[in-house]
Amino acid sequence: MNVKRPITPQITIGDQPTEDDLKSLRDEGYVGIVNLRNDGEPEQPLGTAAEGERARALGLDYLHYGVGAAPLSEQGVESVRDFLDRHADEKVLVHCRKGGRAAALVLLHQAKAQKWTLAEAIAKGRAMGLEVEGGLRTLVENYLHAHPPGA
Secondary structure, eight states, X not given: OOOEEESSSSEEXXXXXXXXXXXXXXXXXXXXXXXXXXXXXXXXXSOHHHHHHHHHHTTOEEEEOOOOSSOOOHHHXXXXXXXXXXXXXXXXXXXXXXXXXXXXXXXXXXXXXXXXXXXXXXXXXXXXXXXXXHHHHHHHHHHHHHSOTTO
C-alpha cells in the first residue's frame, strides 16, 4: 500500500491493498476492511468480490460500498457508519484507489457521530487529515445538507 494514514487509533484510510497487504493488515491487528471502489477501476489487483473473499478467508470482516460520481446513498453511508461503529474499539481500514473517497466517508462518520455542522465537519475534518476537495467535497456537503448531523 502506498497510502496508509491513521485517522483515529481505530480507523485508518488508505489506497487499494493487495492480497499481501490484506495479510499484513491482519497481522497488524486490523479486524475489518471497507472497500469504497467499484469494479473495473484502474489499478485494481482484486475485484470487490475477490477482495471480500480473501479478506474473509483471513478472518477479516469486510464491507463493500462502491462510491462514484453519483450522490451518496443514505443506505450506503449508514452501512459504512454501522460497520465502523460495530468495530469502534478495533482497527479498521477504509480504502479506495488513492484514499480520497475513504477520507470523505470517514469524515461523514465523524461528523454524524460528533454532531458537527457542515462548517465544523470541513474544519475539524481538515485538522484530522480528512481534507476533501472538488467533487468529493460536494458529495460530503450534499450529503450533510440532506442528512444533517444530530437530525
